[in-house]
Amino acid sequence: MSIAYRYSKPSYFTGKIYNINRLSRTLYEIDINIIQDKLISLPPQFVLVCVPGYEAVPMSIAVQEENGGVIKLIVKPVGETTNKLVTLNNEYIGIIGPLGKPLLPSGDKILLLAGGSGVAPMLRFAQYYASLKKDITFVFGAWESDEIGDVPGIIRRYASEVITTCTNGCDIRGTVVDVLKYGYVREDEYDYVFVAGPEIMIRNIANYVKNQYKTIVIMERLVRCGLGLCGSCIISGTNKLLCYDGPGFVLSDIVEVLRQ
Amino acid sequence: MDITLETIISGKKLSNPLMNASGILGDAPDAIRLLNSMGFGCIVTKTLTLRPREGYRPPIIVPLDYGLINAVGLANPGIRIGAELVFAARNNGIPIALSIGGKTSKEFIELATIAMEYDPDFIELNLSCPHTPGYGIDAAKTVKAIKDIVCSVASIASIPIWAKLSFSRNLVSEAEAALSCGASTIVLINTIPAMVIDPYIKTPILSHGWGGLSGPAIHPIAVYSVYRVYEELNAEIIGVGGAETWRDVIEFILAGASAVQIGTGLIRKGHNIVREIIHGIKSYMREIGAKSIHELIGIAHKK
Ligand SMILES: Cc1cc2nc3c(=O)[nH]c(=O)nc-3n(C[C@H](O)[C@H](O)[C@H](O)COP(=O)(O)O)c2cc1C
Ligand code: FES
Numbered sequence: 032m033s034i035a036y037r038y039s040k041p042s043y044f045t046g047k048i049y050n051i052n053r054l055s056r057t058l059y060e061i062d063i064n065i066i067q068d069k070l071i072s073l074p075p076q077f078v079l080v081c082v083p084g085y086e087a088v089p090m091s092i093a094v095q096e097e098n099g100g101v102i103k104l105i106v107k108p109v110g111e112t113t114n115k116l117v118t119l120n121n122e123y124i125g126i127i128g129p130l131g132k133p134l135l136p137s138g139d140k141i142l143l144l145a146g147g148s149g150v151a152p153m154l155r156f157a158q159y160y161a162s163l164k165k166d167i168t169f170v171f172g173a174w175e176s177d178e179i180g181d182v183p184g185i186i187r188r189y190a191s192e193v194i195t196t197c198t199n200g201c202d203i204r205g206t207v208v209d210v211l212k213y214g215y216v217r218e219d220e221y222d223y224v225f226v227a228g229p230e231i232m233i234r235n236i237a238n239y240v241k242n243q244y245k246t247i248v249i250m251e252r253l254v255r256c257g258l259g260l261c262g263s264c265i266i267s268g269t270n271k272l273l274c275y276d277g278p279g280f281v282l283s284d285i286v287e288v289l290r291q
Numbered sequence: 292m293d294i295t296l297e298t299i300i301s302g303k304k305l306s307n308p309l310m311n312a313s314g315i316l317g318d319a320p321d322a323i324r325l326l327n328s329m330g331f332g333c334i335v336t337k338t339l340t341l342r343p344r345e346g347y348r349p350p351i352i353v354p355l356d357y358g359l360i361n362a363v364g365l366a367n368p369g370i371r372i373g374a375e376l377v378f379a380a381r382n383n384g385i386p387i388a389l390s391i392g393g394k395t396s397k398e399f400i401e402l403a404t405i406a407m408e409y410d411p412d413f414i415e416l417n418l419s420c421p422h423t424p425g426y427g428i429d430a431a432k433t434v435k436a437i438k439d440i441v442c443s444v445a446s447i448a449s450i451p452i453w454a455k456l457s458f459s460r461n462l463v464s465e466a467e468a469a470l471s472c473g474a475s476t477i478v479l480i481n482t483i484p485a486m487v488i489d490p491y492i493k494t495p496i497l498s499h500g501w502g503g504l505s506g507p508a509i510h511p512i513a514v515y516s517v518y519r520v521y522e523e524l525n526a527e528i529i530g531v532g533g534a535e536t537w538r539d540v541i542e543f544i545l546a547g548a549s550a551v552q553i554g555t556g557l558i559r560k561g562h563n564i565v566r567e568i569i570h571g572i573k574s575y576m577r578e579i580g581a582k583s584i585h586e587l588i589g590i591a592h593k594k
Contacts, residue, residue: 260314
């Protein structure tokens with residue numbers, strides 16, 4: 032079975048934010064109407080969100096509704112621009128996208144590993160594979176339980192099994208890597224493993240997983256143009272551009288960068 | 292007989308007439324390797340300035356149906372990176388042009404002096420960036436200013452100098468001034484000043500306000516510019532502006548270009564664009580019975 036493998040050309044859209052909801056101590060969900068248009072994307076494509084008077088910041092598309100007429104972002108405010116963004120309910124913003132390439136291997140059992148704001152691209156994979164009726168296990172980790180908050184409620188819309196990890200008060204005490212290390216889930220029972228989160232977490236998982244051809248990692252680098260022109264997002268040591276070749280990579284393609 | 296795509300620029304043989312346009316990657320050794328892997332016959336660096344520049348805050352590029360508008364603000368690591376860039380190109384066996392941009396002829400001399408230490412194959416003078424106050428069209432505002440810059444650099448340079456200009460009503464006099472000072476080659480054209488406004492937010496989209504338009508929208512303007520300068524001055528020319536297919540490249544060559552640079556096409560068509568264009572040019576040459584690029588240059592002028 033195949034679904035339409037279709038996504039828009041990178042373009043500029045105006046969006047109107049119609050819902051902002053604080054999910055946890057650190058994460059917000061932001062729902063955006065793409066005005067009089069559709070921004071059709073496939074995971075793990077991302078957008079540049081232009082906050083008027085501030086900067087344009089790269090954001091994963093976490094959920095796509097109404098065939099691209101509505102998108103959901105999961106935002107962790109860290110700087111001036113993202114802190115402003117989470118106050119802009121009912122305001123207009125600019126959106127440039129979709130950026131990057133889809134990376135959608137086929138498999139029946141999918142394991143998604145997310146740390147912190149890495150939950151955003153993992154949600155989009157969950158939504159995609161759920162639409163194909165695949166079996167999805169979703170691990171979501173953070174340091175403290177108040178960073179987990181209501182996020183699992185959104186994840187459960189798509190994933191059959193949800194496991195949370197943190198230092199205290201989650202399903203498992205520990206980190207996302209510990210879930211693999213201590214056998215709570217077994218990597219080899221899945222057709223593909225997807226990972227997104229802080230680079231240190233990605234490195235730990237890269238060092239741990241056995242099958243680097245069946246592991247997909249979502250990388251982060253400084254994105255300025257988002258279109259493969261300025262070179263700011265180059266994954267040094269390779270000749271790959273995050274915004275053009277990524278942001279998802281098969282681990283075997285960049286393993287030298289991650290395993291040290 | 293075999294078809295050859297070799298072309299000669301400033302007396303130097305290039306394996307094919309395609310190069311990247313300045314500002315498209317080309318400011319780090321990894322990026323030079325990436326450009327080399329695409330199959331270009333020559334690489335052009337990002338325009339380098341005396342000191343590193345951060346450039347403008349994003350958004351710095353807006354994609355449009357007909358091209359791009361950019362205001363990157365000449366972000367670059369500074370001229371000293373030139374050593375590593377030339378080294379990376381040498382290691383990959385590909386010729387390289389260092390693009391330099393100064394605010395005054397004095398800065399240009401300083402930049403060219405440093406650039407020559409690195410021994411690139413060519414030096415491209417950016418006389419035409421439209422969105423960075425003090426640089427580009429600001430530094431090269433008049434025919435006199437262009438003369439001043441090109442003559443100063445040429446007087447000390449032992450490496451061929453390319454003068455990169457933008458479209459203007461004085462295009463032919465500007466090109467003439469650059470050639471009379473000793474520029475070997477004219478590069479035509481840079482982006483054209485442009486702006487896009489969001490109708491709901493009601494402000495310009497780029498953080499800088501205005502920027503430069505590139506891509507298919509400017510291609511016919513670029514072809515016209517090449518045609519005019521070739522017709523009036525019989526100059527050696529590198530065409531740039533909206534080249535995305537073999538037809539666009541051949542148009543430039545028939546108008547008088549000896550080589551063609553590609554910028555925006557790399558993102559609109561993808562990194563395979565060079566191989567696709569080379570394939571298309573070969574089929575075209577086979578079809579019309581041409582054996583070399585040389586025999587096609589400027590033939591649109593012959594009645
Ligand atoms: C993102 C971007 C950055 C650019 N930076 C430079 C630059 O540093 N120096 C320069 O001479 N031209 C620069 N240009 C202009 C290009 O070299 C080229 O002249 C112009 O884009 C037209 O070619 P195209 O339509 O193939 O892109 C830049 C263009 C773009 C799109
Ligand atoms: S952000 Fe400019 S090349 Fe990727």
